[in-house]
Amino acid sequence: MWVIGDVHGCIYELNQLLELIPADDQLIFVGDYVDRGPDSYQVIDRLIRERHRSIFLMGNHESMMLAYYLRPNSREAMSWTYPGNGGLTTLRSYGMSEANTFEAFPENHREFLMNELHLYYEHAEFIVVHAGVRVDLGTRMDDQHPEDLLWIREDWIRREHEWKGKTIFYGHTPARYVLGFEQQHDIIRGEKSFGLDTGCVYGGSLTAMHARTGELIQIPAQRSYI
Secondary structure (H helix, E strand, O other): OEEEOOOOOOHHHHHHHHHOOOOOOOEEEOOOOOOOOOOHHHHHHHHHHOHHHEEEEOOHHHHHHHHHHHOOOOHHHHHHOOHHHOHHHHHHHOOOOOOOOHHHOOHHHHHHHHHOEEOEEEOOOEEEEOOOOOHHHOOOHHHOOHHHHHHOOHHHHHHHHHOOOOEEEEOOOOHHHHHOHHHOOOOEEOOOEEEOOOEHHHOOEEEEEEOOOOOEEEEEOOOOOO
């Protein structure tokens, strides 16, 4: 099984990455498929074509996008179109504006976003989440808060060494935030975790890691998209 980091609308890099993964291998995506990068529409379209062999997690950006349409008075909804978060870039990729309703999206895209995204995936040997976990809540994933699974950052990075559960694969935090710009293509290697957001949309790389062998496949970004 290959775990794939944050895509953020980078369709060229996603297509190149998937060409290098054997067609029969299972995939699990950590979330953040949309926003910031130019081709969110095409990314969602490609993911739907890969659903026969894939598990998809929800990222905080999909959560904001859904909130914008389904919970419009929530804090997440108001955050989606904030310039730094990239919601307007996603709308442009669909040929839409803030005036459009959720029904303007293709039906299969709406169904994908509403029905096929999980908060975490737990295997016998490892766990995949979007952002991380709150260490002091223990190792049972049912005890974790959904907001933390989507949004946690500093508290997870700072206390990862205290985690007593299975190995965790996650995205959300670009490696350059932790390792520095010079190492933006490197994954974040913790004591029992691997951070796979290597900042493709920022000009880094799109990364896939084999959950059992540790093999890495990386596609350098064509450019920084923001």
